Amino acid sequence: MKTAKPLKPLAVIIVASIVIAAGFTAAFGWNPAVMAIMTAEFRKNQEPAARAFPEGLNVVLIGTGSPMGDITREGACIAVVAGERTFIVDAGEGANRNIQLSKIPSKPDALLLTHFHSDHIASLGDIALGHWGRNASTEPLLVIGPPGVDRVVKGFNEAYALDDNYRVEHHSAEWMPPAGAGSVARTVELGPEGDAAAVIFDEDGLKVTMFRVDHGVVKPAVGYRFDYQGRSVAISGDTMYTESIVKNAAGVDILFCEALSVPFVSVIERYASNPSTAKVAHDIPDYHSSPVDAAKMARGADAGMLALYHIIPPTASPLMFPSFLGDAGKYFPRQITIGADGMMFNLKPGSKTVRQSRRF
Ligand SMILES: [Zn+2]
Ligand SMILES: [Zn+2]
Numbered sequence: 001m002k003t004a005k006p007l008k009p010l011a012v013i014i015v016a017s018i019v020i021a022a023g024f025t026a027a028f029g030w031n032p033a034v035m036a037i038m039t040a041e042f043r044k045n046q047e048p049a050a051r052a053f054p055e056g057l058n059v060v061l062i063g064t065g066s067p068m069g070d071i072t073r074e075g076a077c078i079a080v081v082a083g084e085r086t087f088i089v090d091a092g093e094g095a096n097r098n099i100q101l102s103k104i105p106s107k108p109d110a111l112l113l114t115h116f117h118s119d120h121i122a123s124l125g126d127i128a129l130g131h132w133g134r135n136a137s138t139e140p141l142l143v144i145g146p147p148g149v150d151r152v153v154k155g156f157n158e159a160y161a162l163d164d165n166y167r168v169e170h171h172s173a174e175w176m177p178p179a180g181a182g183s184v185a186r187t188v189e190l191g192p193e194g195d196a197a198a199v200i201f202d203e204d205g206l207k208v209t210m211f212r213v214d215h216g217v218v219k220p221a222v223g224y225r226f227d228y229q230g231r232s233v234a235i236s237g238d239t240m241y242t243e244s245i246v247k248n249a250a251g252v253d254i255l256f257c258e259a260l261s262v263p264f265v266s267v268i269e270r271y272a273s274n275p276s277t278a279k280v281a282h283d284i285p286d287y288h289s290s291p292v293d294a295a296k297m298a299r300g301a302d303a304g305m306l307a308l309y310h311i312i313p314p315t316a317s318p319l320m321f322p323s324f325l326g327d328a329g330k331y332f333p334r335q336i337t338i339g340a341d342g343m344m345f346n347l348k349p350g351s352k353t354v355r356q357s358r359r360f
Pocket of ligand 2: 076117119238310
């Protein structure tokens with residue numbers, strides 16, 4: 001007597017499922033298998049466990065790109081999550097989409113702006129909309145920045161005013177309380193010194209410090225430092241080499257620094273068919289940091305590690321990374337990571353370790 005091969009019933013089930021699913025699709029226009037997968041995937045991301053962050057200071061690179069078109073990187077944006085506190089630094093293009101993927105709390109304590117170049121503010125309106133619409137918030141999103149932040153906030157509020165009205169009308173004032181629409185600015189004025197700094201938040205063990213950086217003609221420009229339970233990180237914003245970072249990022253576990261490869265950008269200047277593109281490529285190296293500049297600042301600050309973001313120009317393939325970094329490793333012999341969207345860094349209290357993972 002012949003015995004059935006064990007795989008046979010499984011094959012029958014698979015084929016039958018495909019036939020039934022195809023039948024459903026043909027008859028009703030939807031596929032139960034696809035719906036089941038989508039539902040499971042969506043529910044998994046709703047689980048508290050999927051949204052939880054490990055103990056300690058957590059940094060998620062939301063967007064690591066620049067204004068240049070880059071299929072692998074959204075615009076500059078970094079989230080810092082420490083205990084119950086969440087801060088977002090900058091709001092580059094596309095940041096709000098990745099914020100949703102990152103599953104950080106949709107109601108951050110504040111959005112911190114480093115300066116007002118378009119590639120750092122572009123998503124402000126959408127982040128404020130998420131803060132409002134996903135929380136029925138009765139208070140607008142707090143946006144903290146150097147002088148000028150009030151003008152930026154006012155402009156976004158005006159630009160989104162019609163949209164705000166549609167939301168209230170469509171979803172009701174109960175779910176979209178008009179008082180919570182948009183954002184509200186808090187201006188922090190630093191002293192005139194090149195390395196001026198001010199503590200802007202100090203609660204629940206988390207201290208946030210704003211410090212001046214040097215972005216050439218773009219004034220004011222600042223970076224931020226976060227200290228939590230003995231661990232610390234600093235975020236440069238856009239800057240050329242500056243002693244202010246050496247001083248204000250002193251001893252941090254990780255310095256997150258912007259980086260522009262001068263040799264890579266010189267290719268754009270030389271071969272761009274559009275003369276305006278060539279002109280911009282010619283001008284930008286003088287107010288950004290090269291990977292070597294970043295390495296020098298990290299060494300001066302005695303940082304535990306250097307992570308680069310705001311990568312200019314688009315540098316998608318890891319095969320390009322050594323050329324992008326150039327001599328950076330000679331100036332900073334500790335770990336240098338080229339950041340990517342979705343990268344997460346966990347700094348556990350009472351240790352020196354940095355646990356790197358993917359948040360999305
Ligand atoms: Zn800038
Ligand atoms: Zn920028």
